[in-house]
Amino acid sequence: xxxxxxxxxxxxxxxxxxxxxxxxxxxxxxxxxxxxxxxxxxxxxxxxxxxxxxxxxxxxxxxxxxxxxxxxxxxxxxxxxxxxxxxxxxxxxxxxxxxxxxxxxxxxxxxxxxxxxxxxxxxxxxxxxxxxxxxxxxxxxxxxxxxxxxxxxxxxxxxxxxxxxxxxxxxxxxxxxxxxxxxxxxxxxxxxxxxxxxxxxxxxxxxxxxxxxxxxxxxxxxxxxxxxxxxxxxxxxxxxxxxxxxxxxxxxxxxxxxxxxxx
Numbered sequence: 001x002x003x004x005x006x007x008x009x010x011x012x013x014x015x016x017x018x019x020x021x022x023x024x025x026x027x028x029x030x031x032x033x034x035x036x037x038x039x040x041x042x043x044x045x046x047x048x049x050x051x052x053x054x055x056x057x058x059x060x061x062x063x064x065x066x067x068x069x070x071x072x073x074x075x076x077x078x079x080x081x082x083x084x085x086x087x088x089x090x091x092x093x094x095x096x097x098x099x100x101x102x103x104x105x106x107x108x109x110x111x112x113x114x115x116x117x118x119x120x121x122x123x124x125x126x127x128x129x130x131x132x133x134x135x136x137x138x139x140x141x142x143x144x145x146x147x148x149x150x151x152x153x154x155x156x157x158x159x160x161x162x163x164x165x166x167x168x169x170x171x172x173x174x175x176x177x178x179x180x181x182x183x184x185x186x187x188x189x190x191x192x193x194x195x196x197x198x199x200x201x202x203x204x205x206x207x208x209x210x211x212x213x214x215x216x217x218x219x220x221x222x223x224x225x226x227x228x229x230x231x232x233x234x235x236x237x238x239x240x241x242x243x244x245x246x247x248x249x250x251x252x253x254x255x256x257x258x259x260x261x262x263x
Contacts, residue, residue, distance in 0.1 A: 014064065014079075016182050017210075023052055024060045031073070035080045043069050102244055105206050105220035108251075113217055115252045117173055117199045119150065124172025126150055127164065127198075129189050131157035133231045134177040137238050141175070141245055148249075157185050164189060173199045179223060179237055181209025190214045203241055219244065 015025060027050050031038050038046055043054045050056075061072040118126055126145060130138035135156040142154040153171075155163040164171075174193040178186045181204035190211065193200050202215035205223035212218035221240045225233045 017184060018063050018065075020060070020063060023050070023056060024063065026050060027052065027057060027060055028064075032076065032080055035073075035077060039070070039073050099247065101222060101240070102247065105222070106244075110217060110219065111248050111251055114201060114219075114248055115255065117217070118175065118201060119248075119252050121151070121172040124151070125167065125170050126152045126173050126175060127167065127171045128152065128154045128175045128177075129156070129164065129186060130177035131183055131185055133238065134179055134183075137241055138177050140242060141177075144245065144249070164192070168192070168196050168198070171196075171198050173201060175201045175203075176211065176215070177203045177241070178209075178211050179205055179231070181205060181207075181211035183211070186211055187214065203244075205237065 015028065018024075020028070027046065030046065030050055034041075041049075043057045047054045047057050057069055061067075061069050064072060066072040066075060128138050128142050128145075138154060138156070142152055145152045153163070153167060171193070174189060176186045176189060181202070186202075187210055190200050190202070191214065194214065199217075200215045201217045201219070202211045203219045203221065204212050206220040207223070212220060221237060221244065223237045224235045
């Protein structure tokens, strides 16, 4: 967690899975906190003010997946500024959830593929997995599918790993929800499912993330606060997600009605 001028900036998802040292995290916190001046200070000054060497700063940028310090700076600037803006501006009415917003990052073909590979399952189970706030939305999807007569299992980070592993042979599709797309428990489930040739679906924020890269089918939704990993700020990511679920079901029922009319 990093605070600058009363602004709370969570860097947990920036560093997860990167094998950073305590010194690396300290330097990254310093860069984020001083994002307006670090480019002018340069690598040597940053290293000096953190009692380390310029090589440490360069290695940090490489560990985070950037080509160097300048590349890291320009990638971090929009994320940090967006977090600051969301917390300093006066919050008026929430933006309207519009259907066309879903198709900025997703396609009708992907929705139809979800219907085919997940909603049309007959013998095998749909397994839903999520943690934290995502697990609340996962519970909604789970109950929705149950009342539709779909064979569904749900698990979260508090459940035994055996809930998933003991049912692998009977799972036809794994659906995971992760706002950040970087939750390691979710990523581990995806890898296990892929090893058993289980069709995988993810719902994440719109930026590049490991979960979306691994999943066979990746739905993305706009996240108003991309660095708010703890979901402390007002955000309609999850309402958007529920709306997308309902729209997918709407398309599904329209297809069923069309097929019945043709028969």
